[in-house]
Amino acid sequence: MNREDFPILNNDIIYFDNGATTLKPKSVIEAMNKYYFEHTSNIHRGDYKQAIVTNELYDGTREVVKEFVNAQGAEVIFTKGTTESLNLVVFGYMKKHLKRGDEVLLSKAEHASNILPWIKLSEEIGINIKYAPLNKDYELTYESIEKAITPKTRVVSIAQVSNVVGDVRDIEKIGALCKKKNILLSVDGAQSVPHMPVDFTKDNMDFLAFSGHKMAGPTGVGCLVVKKALIDKMEPLIYGGGMNQDFASDGSYELKKGPSRFEGGTPPIAEVIGLREAINYLSAMGMDTIHKHELALKKYLVDELSKIENIKLYNTKSKSGILSFNINDVFAQDTSIYLNHYNICVRAGNHCAKVLKDELNIKNTVRISLYFYNTKEEIDKLIEVLRQSYNIFKVVI
Amino acid sequence: MDEELKREIIIDNYQHPVHKGLVDDEAYIKENTNNESCIDNIDIMVKVENGVIEDIVFDGEACAISTSATSIMIKSLLNKKVEEAKKILLNYENMINEGDYDKKLLGELNVYDTIYKQPNRKMCALLPHNAIKKILEEIEKA
Incomplete structure (x- = not known):
């Protein structure tokens, strides 16, 4: 097609x-070219008309993403890609809220970006990593997750579609189970969001990570979709311009509210605009x-x-x-x-x-x-x- | 060397490599070697006694070029003095990297003399070289 x-x-x-x-x-490249040729400008600070156009496109992309993955009640943070998104889940949220002895449940078929940050966190604060076993076809079933959950499980962090064997996990059922047991669900959507309808709300996800370049969009941009109730409890990984409200030489500071708190420095503006076009392109196809x-x-x-x-x-x-x-x-x-x-x-x-x-x-x-x-x-x-x-x-x- | 003959030697050493399988012996020095640009991953163990390479063994998963190069390299270096082995390694490296080298020193290793035509496979051919060179350097330091 x-x-x-x-x-x-x-x-x-x-x-x-x-x-x-x-x-x-072509349309993705053209949207990015248009930014470079016609309205190059930074976001959040300009009062001239190109900057206003850029700002609307950049911030408006959050709404486009929400609609695409049915996440109206959530926030969308722009990252470099799935890897950074998952690192933000682990070091921006979990590091602050998990404690020694807490368990995170993964599977053995996860991508490096959904295992290594957890290993590092376990090194830092002493959480335990458990792996739900795969079945004979190397797939991760709902039953396997259900059986591997213990009273100490605080988080289930799995891909919706595995990148090696390609099994589609039953996130809707797993999400319902997590909700019932008060366990957080972090979903690596790198191989699902580009290829199938994904429903953040229906599947009761707490975090959803994915990359632009795996869905007909540009490299250098991805998303972390976060439940509204959780975003204020997260800490940024990057400090600097664009993410603070105020700071002073006495060491006091106030950070912005909402997603821009996690997007310190000039973000990948052209890429966000390209991602927006990619989502529109995919949505038009269905x-x-x-x-x-x-x-x-x-x-x-x-x-x-x-x-x-x-x-x-x-x-x-x-x-x-x-x-x-x-x-x-x-x-x-x-x-x-x-x-x-x-x-x-x-x-x-x-x-x-x-x-x-x-x-x-x-x-x-x-x-x-x-x-x-x-x-x-x-x-x-x-x-x-x-x-x-x-x-x-x-x-x- | 005729291209068909070269290919036969490479395939034979890939499908039936010599000295495959590691040993549990402290007289050997072990080095893992892998290639960042591809997925080859080989362990090599070398035993040197009285300045002579007594044995080399290897194991791992690697492509036809890496595996065959390891097999041929092992045959070429066995029973050589460390000094001679280092000379062979240097000439081999030069051949792979299109530098000056002495063809006579390399024997069967000459089958890789045109590998430079496939730049992404030069690293494969150099994989065993890198590990053995490192081991010999370690031995000399000790």
Whole structure:
């Protein structure tokens, strides 16, 4: 769908690395160019008309985000991306409100950005990290979370869609459980918000983190959506201009209220404007339509790949556009280098989920991650190339 | 060397590398080596006695170039004096980085003499070199 909006696709590439970052449509680039060419200015301080336009676009984007993830009763903080958003949850909120012995529940299939900050916090204040086990398909079920919760659990912090096996977690049910048990729910939406309808309010999320560049938007911008009741209890990680109300040489200071308290320094203005356009672009297509397209493509991909001997698939059932595989006896990176010879872009590695290797018993896989501009014809080309992979070392060496 | 022959040597050493598997022996010095730009990750252990490389073993997950280069490197350095080994390592590094080198010193390692044509694979070819060089430096310091 909408391939004509992506100039990069004219270069005859097949882009299957959307879990890493996505391609950008012309309209997103144009919105950012317009800021640079026509109304460059900083936010919050200017009285001239370009600054007013910029300010309205920047702050107005918070409303666009809220509508997109149904978070009307929440606040939207702009960050550098999911990683910074999750760090803000951990060091901006949890550090102040958790104490020694409190438990945070994660899964072994989380991205580095949803494990490492917790490990660091555990080092600093002595919280305990627990991992809810995965099932035989490496998926995280509601039951697993329910069983792993103890009276000491204060937070559940998980991805809505895992970035390696692509399983879609039942956040609605998990959210209801957390609410009942008075546990905070922090959701890594990096692989869900770009690909399916996400409902912050219905799913009872307390925090939702995601990145612009994984949803057809620019790099350098992401969001942390926070429940209104929690934002005043958070502390900024960055101090300086734009986030304070007043300060004096006697050491007294007053910080701003609301999201700008967490956005010290000049924020990525062009990128926020680009993100706004990306959300408008995705909304016009419809998140349901995008999700259905990806699921149909994934089914086709799994059906076709299953016909090839010598290929091991790791997650045929998951309801997202992510699929990991290996060619038997071939190192994942050799496969990705092989596919590059045919202009097919995939990712080889552990996909930043280094603890998942305990579960998969294999460290590295080749990952295909789809988006709305991918087509059956592209999958046909991939299949054709993989069918000839007995030839792989002639190509890569 | 003929390209087809080079490829055969590389594939053979990738699929049947020598000295794969670590040992539990304090006489060995161990070094982990990985490549930030890719996902190769290898442990190498070297045993030096009386200034001679008695044994080298390795284990890990790595691509065809890294694995084969480790295997061939091990064969090339076994039973060499540390001084000779260092000379081979230096000439190998120069070859990979398109510098001057002595072809005669490198034997089977010459199969990587055109790897510079794939710049993103130079690091793969240098992976075992980096670890063994570090271990030999450590031994000399001690």
